[in-house]
Amino acid sequence: MRHFLSVAAVSMSLVCGLGAAQAQLPAMPSTKSLSGLTGGLPDMSKLSAGNAAGVLGYCVKNKVLGGGDASSVLSKLTGKPGVTSSADYKTGEAGQLGTGKSALSLDSLTGSLKTKACDMVLKDAKSLI
Numbered sequence: 001m002r003h004f005l006s007v008a009a010v011s012m013s014l015v016c017g018l019g020a021a022q023a024q025l026p027a028m029p030s031t032k033s034l035s036g037l038t039g040g041l042p043d044m045s046k047l048s049a050g051n052a053a054g055v056l057g058y059c060v061k062n063k064v065l066g067g068g069d070a071s072s073v074l075s076k077l078t079g080k081p082g083v084t085s086s087a088d089y090k091t092g093e094a095g096q097l098g099t100g101k102s103a104l105s106l107d108s109l110t111g112s113l114k115t116k117a118c119d120m121v122l123k124d125a126k127s128l129i
Helices: 002-015 049-061 067-078 087-093 111-126
Strands: 096-098 103-105
Touching: 049 067, 049 087, 049 096, 049 111, 067 111, 087 096
Parallel strands: none
Antiparallel strands: 096 103
């Protein structure tokens, strides 16, 4: 919503003759970020294998994600040496999505935002296998 309003304001300034040089379009959230929706979800591309595995475990345990895909990825990640013994894994199991600099409790998200966050972790976790 914030991006939409910013784009609308920029468009209005162009229509009013302020010129393109003064207008700057805001950066749109990357496909690996929900910051535009949640106000600060950590960058998924910086998740450790341990945190991704822990968060996937949290998502499966709390029935946010289900099915064979999530369980298969979780099993492969937790089978990697050192993943389940890492502090990041334990943090993830507690529902804390973090990258070292920032963290977000999945318990603070509701409905579709929590599902979207878990889906994004699953997608990124596949690249960590």
